[in-house]
Amino acid sequence: MKKILLMGILLMGLMVVAASFDELWERFVEIRSYQDTEAMKTFIEELENDPQTFEDVRILALYADCLREYANWIEGDAKKEYYEKARKYAEEAIEMDPNYGYSYYVAGAAIGQLAQYEGIVKSLFMLGDFDKYIKKAMELMPDNPFPIIAMAMRYRDTPWPFKDFEKSEELFMKAIRLDPKYVNAYLELAILYDKWKKYDNAARYYRKVVTMPLHPNFIKAGEKSKEEAKEWLEEHGYGW
Template sequence: MKKVALIFLILLSSVFFSNSLEENFIKARNFHDIDLIKDVISTAKKEQNNVIYAEALMEYALWGDSEDKEKLYTEALEVIKKEIEKDPNNGRAYYVAGAIVGRLAQYKGIVQSLFMLNDFDNYIEKAIEILDDNFYKGLALIAMGMRFRDVPWPLRSYKKAEKYLLDALEILPNYPNIHLELGKLYEKMGKVEEAKKEYEIVINSNAHPLLNATHEEAKEEARQLLQNLK
């Protein structure tokens, strides 16, 4: 009886710490808390939680105080690739891998980044296919929309970009950043009035409950972009 109780406590403890790590990651990302994201990275590494470790490294490289973003992205990509090999049905892992490839490509120059495009497509398409988590599926759809909007011709497709972004908006209607990306798309398409409307939506919207700091950045960017169109 005591042995059963001990096993139960160990399992309960494991679940508690795992949930605590996820909660801390969500909080760090939400408010761009540098100290907390560093703690999440350290804890995730110790617990060998590769998905959160890789995603936290990516977030820290994106908005933290790191001076070597490329190194962090590279390490995060190596870790998440191993996780995908271990668990090929982990949709979140595919999204994280694709997002990291996208960020890493920014440091590789146009030619090298185009060579990475196939990896990005494979990861994000797989994420969209198997994810049942609307939050991460929405992020994956946004990433694919931006991909078709921003790559050089003939690899881009504004029609596909719009479709992916509108699909993302359908499952994440409370994430105003999608309107920011739509506004940028409509600008590129020469649809100035539509772009203005999208930017105004961002400026007058409330943040997604998990992405407050990102929303403030989006509102500031939308204000600047709208001003440039006036």
């Protein structure tokens, strides 16, 4: 009887952790959608002060992604510091559970964003870590478009001989098939075609960005993408 009660208590505890993560994830998605810096700063502080954050790999990886997203939205010297912290805690999450793909995505994305603060030589050394983490995230999360988009951007934005526009195009198309409603994937593909000097293709996807509805999980990012798309179309003499 005692064993049954103990098992019941343990099961309830696991359910509480799972429910807690689901609630935290929903808060993160809402804050990220509107890029609310004050709400994200408060959320980060709550996670920092919750011991569960450093005991549950899902929450630790989420915490790292909160740091990374917050860094995306702010300016100043603290920006790099938050990217560094995001990488640190994402790598701790990888050590905690080497099979949790989200941790690899956050680590790789943070490295990619940190590379902008380094010179050409050091940033190219960082490319190896980026590839390692993002490829592992793609392996562990084959249906998630975000590691695929990150790798597509890597093939688009790195200098020769590391760039590969055809590979980038292939990956962007794959990400779009996985989530056809994600506005920013079309924007990033349009940017690729612009760099590739395939301007009619670029215009086609910039128009797509302008006309498609906003993704409810990425309202602010989608609004920015639409403005960027309109500016490009106007500057290049294309209607939208």
